Amino acid sequence: MELATVWFVLVAVLWIGYLALEGFDFGVGLLTRRFARGDTERRVLINIIGPVWDGNEVWVITAVGATFAAFPEWYATAWSAYYLPLVLILLALIGRGLAFEYRAKGDTERWRRRWDLVIFAGSLVPAFSWGVLLAGFAQGLPLDANHDFAGAGNDILTPYTLLGGVLTLTVSLLHGTHYVAVKTVGDIRTRARRLAGRLALPAAAVVAVFGGWTVLGYADAGASRWVTGVCAAAAVVAVAAGAVANARGREGRAFAATFTGVVAFGAMLFASLYPDVLPSTLSAADGLTVDNASSSDYTLTVMTWVAVPFVPAVLAYQSWVYWTFRHRLGVQHIP
């Protein structure tokens, strides 16, 4: 396999890792608003993601950094095209990160309520927007001969990409609800299971519609369409399997199922994209592909040498953290 393709896969893996990991902490952030009853329950939710959310967020920093290093054209074109949505995402992520840390550092009820609002909005905006932007890759953008974005907002916000946003939002919420069921004890755990049961069908429906749309509308005929189709089907099956596991009280399996669902969804998007990385809707020749957007072989080789030992190392120590904080929390544990 060519190095550029290896890096396409690695970038895909980083994005997928981000969606699967920060996806659930976005979901938990969304649940702090209405689902949590009172301050103590809200604190339970914050504390089950407290030790891990920041590490989860590094996945997107690395995905973007790896894109910059391995596909500078992709990074430059997409990030200047996605300017305003990215400003929104940045504002949301800045607020959210501060909220987790600062919420506990004030004394008044009002202080905490404000930060609670920031946690909710800061989870809502990126959980939706990243779906829009990633679906935008699969859909393509109007790019001119210099690979610069030559369109307007409605080229980014299309029915397809908006559905992509709805998908990442809904699935993150379901994924987060499964996480709460796995990580808590008491009433909150029971309610999380009940809520997950109600969310499963809408989530599966969105995944099915978006998957079908991607397969028929945005995957090239041939092998790419087959792989995309299999991934789409796997995503739907995974969400359904999560619902079954949840109904049987197998919370760990339900969480693993939505994790798999997110992975399958991400694999589907990137499979439909390959060998393009950002197609142009104006002229096929102006689109960015794995070949014309990638860095030199030397740079890719260097980066491969760095990634080979360090990606597994990161996985190892991040897994250790999840293991270290594996125990369930309930309202009784909040000091």
Next chain:
Amino acid sequence: MDVLELARWQFGITTVVHFFFVPFTISMAFLVAIMQTIWMRATPPRSTRWLRLTRFFGKLLLINLAVGVVTGLVQEFQFGMNWSDFSRFVGDVFGAPLAMEALLAFYLESVFVGVWIFGWGRIPPKVHLATIWVTAVGTLLSAYFILAANSFMQNPVGYEIDEATGRAEMTDIWAILTNKVLLITFPHTIFAALMVGGAVVGAVSMWHLVRGARQPELAEPDASSDAGAFRTSLRIGAVAVLIGGVGVAVTGDTQGKVMTEVQPMKMAAAEALYESQQPAPFSLLTIGTLDGREPVYQLEVPQLLSFLATGSFDAEVEGINDLQEQYTEQYGDGEYAPNIPVTYWTFRMMITAGGLAAAVALWLLWSTRRGRAPTSRWALWAAAALPVLPLAANAFGWIFTEMGRQPWLVFGLLRTGAGVSPGVGAGTVAASLAAFTVLYAGLCWLWVWLLLKHARPGLPDVSAEARWGERGGSDDASGGAGRADDADDADADRPLTFAY
């Protein structure tokens, strides 16, 4: 303003503010790690003081770290958003250290600081101690890689220009990671960072000592041990500022010589030296326009610039006019001098602020010698000024080196105007500049307010953490909530030692 100016203002504002938080995090992470190490190695009850200091300054570290982390996101994104042609031109070279920073440093920092925050009382103390050290090392690695990227812009090495695409391609990663500008800028930046953390520790300790001495009746019940602990931390902070100050001066001297070699224009601009001179004097201050006309008044040290730039008191230093001629020949018509008043004054303000910080730190040590505690209002002012000085020095240093590189974005290869995103409109950038400026102003206010709020109370009660430390976490290794799965355990519902 056009897109270019707006994009430059956004980069300047977001970067300068981000860099208030960065040096604070780097140095405070190490200082807190050192305090926690001493706590672990000492025996109770003496060790308790160190635990309380760790918790106290650890909280300040976290308030700062949070805002440093989130503002860092903007940095990574805006290369692509505002500077897409720059990203295309250098991505092959510049992206690699950025990706390495994420993979090698950000994961370490973010993952392990989470364990440090939530690990109190839940994991074995020795493992917990290791997490703060790993976090601290992560901040150093991060600084190294991002400075490698910046040093390429200051002094491009290890690349060639691809003829077909006209873009820079990496040919030698080791050359990039051992760029001579990087090798001197890294220690300079780290010493400058050490001054910030040291100043915060020293200033907060001084404030508590003075307040305790001025108003003994207001002191906390535990005041006598608080005073003792703050006396110790004051020494740590002041000594850190002094070590940082000496280090910054020594490395800064070398850096000036390296910079004279690779960007003589920047150093000529730092002196507003228009005509080449042999030997060249260094002006401490100038009253005048700095545009080459005779100044109204100038205080000069003869031959000093020759020494600073080359190491010899008699050497010739090239002036702006000669360099302008030389560059015009080399790169074609154009203006090759940076904004002279900005480079001239930021260079001096950097040195002055850093020097004053070291002087105040020295005075802190002197005024608290052998059990003394000053009670004058001046002492409080000194404490208030101390952290501001090295922060200002850091900011001036960066403004100097980045503004001094103009008109280049990548020295000798890419002009700043050629790096900006061609497809992005001025309205878009203006909206984002406005949003980030307002947000960052708010962040600064919030940051100062929270730091003051949490620096004001005395040292915290740490009895729960102390018990955990003494037991070595042996029967507590899995945490208060550790056995929540095990319904038989009476402790299963015990509250956590720490939670948000």
